[in-house]
Amino acid sequence: MLDRADTVLAMDASVLATLRAVCGPENENRLRLYLGDLDVPDPMGQDDAAFHECAVLIEVGAALHIGGRIT
Template sequence: MRNAAVLFVCLGNICRSPTAEGVFRRKLAEHPRLQAMLEVDSAGTAAYHVGEAPDRRSTAVAARRGYDLTLLRARAVEPEDFARYDYVLAMDSQNLSNLRAVCPAEFEGHLGLFLDFAGQSGAEVPDPYYTDGDRGFEEVLDLVEAASEGLIKHLQAELFR
């Protein structure tokens, strides 16, 4: 068995990726052995919101489902992240493209889309930032919950073999 680290990435790190981090952390708490082996974080490919809390709509919708995002703060993806994280998971293809552009050739981890772990190969977590109301944020939570469950199963198979 070995330890691993997971980084969730969207554009500004205030909607999708902090939601993924919060959901994944809570679901991971149901698997203490796996939880003890993982480091989890989130970041954005753009530095628009560094140091800011997640979007209030993300925080409110997540809280209604029992997820706490209040302690999270936005940060930008850094070159060191490719040395630190084994799984760098983008919310959409544009951010995946942004990550590929800065990914060092020696990176041996998994760089891909988060929803691949929900059995939705190539699918994207849509950006809810410009949507009206909570519907887009609810959809993000639905997708992130499914992908988190799939990622946990994948990591259990990888780390406990």
């Protein structure tokens, strides 16, 4: 699938590190964090407010990507 992707977005730095290790240095320019330099927190095991906060961050990130502000 990486061959067909212009950009691969990771939700947090640990996933990004794994992608970098798996995909190799030749794909470094296609791998990015979803929120630029911030992690999207994992709300698993937390209350509804944590899930809501995570959803808001994901929506903000989507808007930024669609608007072209995060590259």
